[in-house]
Amino acid sequence: MNRRHVLGLIGGAAVATGIGVPFATGIAGSTSTGRQFRSALRLPKPFTRPLTVPRVLDAAAGPVSIVQRPGMAEILPGIQTPIWGYGGEFPGPTIRARSGRPAIVEHHNDLPVPVVVHLHGGHTPPGDDGYPTDVLPLGGIRRYTYPGQQRAATLWYHDHRMDATGQSVWRGLAGFHLIGDDEDDALPLPRAERDLPLLIADRAFAADGSLAYPQAAEGVLGDVITVNGRAWPYAEVAGARYRVRLLNASNARRYRLALDPPGAIVQIGSDGGLLGRPVTHDAVELAPGERVDAVVDFGRYRPGSAVRLVNTFGSGSTRDVMRFQVGSRAADDSTVPARLSTVDPLPTPTRTRTFRFHAGGVHGMKGWLVNGEPFRPGVPVARPRLGDTEVWELTSDLHHPVHVHLGQFQVLGRGIRGPGAHDAGWKDTIDLRPAEQARIAVRFTDYTGRYLLHCHNLEHEDMAMMAEFETTR
Numbered sequence: 001m002n003r004r005h006v007l008g009l010i011g012g013a014a015v016a017t018g019i020g021v022p023f024a025t026g027i028a029g030s031t032s033t034g035r036q037f038r039s040a041l042r043l044p045k046p047f048t049r050p051l052t053v054p055r056v057l058d059a060a061a062g063p064v065s066i067v068q069r070p071g072m073a074e075i076l077p078g079i080q081t082p083i084w085g086y087g088g089e090f091p092g093p094t095i096r097a098r099s100g101r102p103a104i105v106e107h108h109n110d111l112p113v114p115v116v117v118h119l120h121g122g123h124t125p126p127g128d129d130g131y132p133t134d135v136l137p138l139g140g141i142r143r144y145t146y147p148g149q150q151r152a153a154t155l156w157y158h159d160h161r162m163d164a165t166g167q168s169v170w171r172g173l174a175g176f177h178l179i180g181d182d183e184d185d186a187l188p189l190p191r192a193e194r195d196l197p198l199l200i201a202d203r204a205f206a207a208d209g210s211l212a213y214p215q216a217a218e219g220v221l222g223d224v225i226t227v228n229g230r231a232w233p234y235a236e237v238a239g240a241r242y243r244v245r246l247l248n249a250s251n252a253r254r255y256r257l258a259l260d261p262p263g264a265i266v267q268i269g270s271d272g273g274l275l276g277r278p279v280t281h282d283a284v285e286l287a288p289g290e291r292v293d294a295v296v297d298f299g300r301y302r303p304g305s306a307v308r309l310v311n312t313f314g315s316g317s318t319r320d321v322m323r324f325q326v327g328s329r330a331a332d333d334s335t336v337p338a339r340l341s342t343v344d345p346l347p348t349p350t351r352t353r354t355f356r357f358h359a360g361g362v363h364g365m366k367g368w369l370v371n372g373e374p375f376r377p378g379v380p381v382a383r384p385r386l387g388d389t390e391v392w393e394l395t396s397d398l399h400h401p402v403h404v405h406l407g408q409f410q411v412l413g414r415g416i417r418g419p420g421a422h423d424a425g426w427k428d429t430i431d432l433r434p435a436e437q438a439r440i441a442v443r444f445t446d447y448t449g450r451y452l453l454h455c456h457n458l459e460h461e462d463m464a465m466m467a468e469f470e471t472t473r
């Protein structure tokens with residue numbers, strides 16, 4: 001289906017509901033913008049298989065290589081699901097990099113489609129940022145260089161091809177890219193096997209176990225919640241503190257993550273790395289693309305407890321996320337210091353720009369727009385100067401998680417209020433809610449060229465809710 005065809009479906013009730021493929025069961029408008037799909041096979045009981053952690057590629061030691069290829073994954077127990085994966089795996093391997101050192105990642109494309117690799121949250125020169133038309137063709141090999149001139153942070157890499165990102169990520173093209181630095185290392189936080197990256201993504205399955213990608217221009221919502229590529233896994237944890245790096249890699253679903261029985265989720269970092277001070281949450285809201293780095297103390301639960309991570313925005317099968325099986329108390333010299341890092345406010349802004357994210361007409365059909373326009377490659381809508389601080393006012397009609405490439409920003413406020421509970425620190429994605437106006441302070445440095453500002457609901461992104469800006473000297 002081409003964009004023109006799909007655009008016509010926005011707002012329409014009819015979506016293919018053939019036997020054996022996931023079928024739409026309604027539009028979820030309250031907590032996510034999207035269409036809910038139900039798998040065409042019987043869903044398994046949750047918490048029957050252990051959490052796995054993706055293998056690590058150490059890019060701090062030298063160039064690493066990833067072959068993008070079809071693979072098989074056991075996302076549901078006993079069912080083989082064809083995927084597209086980095087290394088044939090879903091999620092892809094976790095790339096570990098070091099602040100101040102370039103990370104070189106050589107990608108081979110053995111998939112049946114062209115691909116584009118974007119390092120989400122990366123401070124990356126334009127040629128390696130993964131512009132949607134800058135494809136790695138079938139059979140191609142390409143080296144992406146990430147200079148690493150940025151602080152420690154939980155980043156991720158995923159496909160970003162024009163009009164096709166939703167399908168490619170849905171089929172598995174996503175993985176962590178973790179940058180470490182001396183400041184983060186010096187803190188007494190949980191580490192090694194008590195530092196868990198958790199990639200959360202919803203999916204819906206066809207009757208044969210495949211990941212048929214349903215068309216829904218509002219956003220695709222699945223009925224199976226996966227963590228690191230497995231549906232509703234469990235993790236055996238010691239009675240001790242754990243660092244959990246929560247990433248919402250879903251196409252369109254927003255989560256409100258909480259522990260059951262209740263427990264504190266102590267946020268220590270955001271998209272762009274450590275916060276100044278920890279923030280304690282009862283629940284963490286996470287829109288597509290966002291990350292929350294947090295510490296959970298399982299030592300507060302009785303040994304033998306089963307602690308569920310639940311999504312209080314979900315219901316039925318989308319309420320459970322994973323379960324922690326708490327073992328006996330264990331030696332634990334980790335703590336969460338009251339001061340984590342320094343996050344200085346950006347200097348006084350020199351100008352203000354407004355970007356409106358909304359539905360609208362494109363050539364007589366409905367589409368997703370930024371300031372009334374669909375994405376126009378090569379036509380920058382703004383030319384911010386390197387080093388200048390600008391205020392960007394972002395307004396929305398529905399839920400739109402807005403992602404800015406190249407630089408991390410700071411949230412100044414929402415409406416007449418200040419920043420929200422999840423807006424602290426450096427951000428690259430802001431969870432815009434319906435009819436909201438948020439103000440962010442942005443400042444770009446180091447690299448001139450063309451970058452993107454777009455909605456990270458991947459179906460909205462593919463349906464043209466993207467704008468180009470060009471950084472200049």
Ligand SMILES: [Cu+2]
Nearest residue numbers: 400455457460
């Ligand atoms: Cu959107």
